[in-house]
Amino acid sequence: MMLRPDTRERASQLRLMGFDVDGVLTNGDLYFTPAGDEIKVFSSLDGHGLKMLQDCGVEVVIITGRKSGMVERRVENLGIRHLFQGVKDKRAVMAGLCRDLGIQTREAGYIGDDVVDLPVLLSCGFSATVADGHDYVKQHVHMVTSRGGGRGAVREVCDFILDAQGKLTPMLENYLLP
Structure with missing residues (x-):
């Protein structure tokens, strides 16, 4: 991990x-299937990290340039309230959501x-990319994960945020209770 x-x-x-x-x-x-349907594979480890982040009071938003019914189902399954698909200007979407939620951009992050x-990454107070992200992006973010996209990178970021906020250890200790 690079910080x-x-x-x-x-x-x-x-x-x-x-x-x-x-x-x-x-x-x-x-x-893509022969019929043209798109298939995406998501990590359950990442999914639990997103749930933990939400359980600790951090709003989660998915902002993506492509449109996919599979993404809608995944977001619904994880209880994520904010989904924006087919987005050309991610920075504008993030700024609008911050405004709607009363959150300063320094209190927002993106991976x-x-x-x-890059436009949305550079506009946020916290920015990250995955280990297999583009090299130019790695030069401009606050955090580069040790794991790749779809392979635990999101969980790594979620755990880092929760730890920085002093919430990770108490949350993990709850799993040790009988």
């Missing part, structure tokens, strides 16, 4: 965290994997 010096402080202030889909919540591969994500 800039002030990353932990930035993560401690988050009230809203945004996630890209292809290359972040999935490994970025696009699978993306490619150069199209």
Whole structure:
């Protein structure tokens, strides 16, 4: 994992965290059936991290450039209230959601994997990319995960945020109760 010096402080202030889909919540591969239906593979480890983040009071938003019914089902399954698909300007969507929720942009974060994500990444108080993200993106974010997209990177970010906010250890200890 790569962190800039002030990353932990930035993560401690988050009230809203945004996630890209292809290359972040999935490994970025696009699978199509012979009938043309799209198939996406999601990590259950990542999914639980998203639930934990929400349970600790951090709003979660999915902002993606593509449209997929599979993403709608995954978001619904995880209880995520904010989903924006087919988005050309992710920065504008994030700014609008921050405004609607009364959240400052320094209290918002985003994780993306490619150069199209840079405008929203650079506009947020906290930014991250996955280990297999584009090298240029890695140069401009606060955190680079040790895991790849769709393979635990989202969980790594969720755990980091919860730890920075002092919520991870108490949450994990709840699983040790008889």
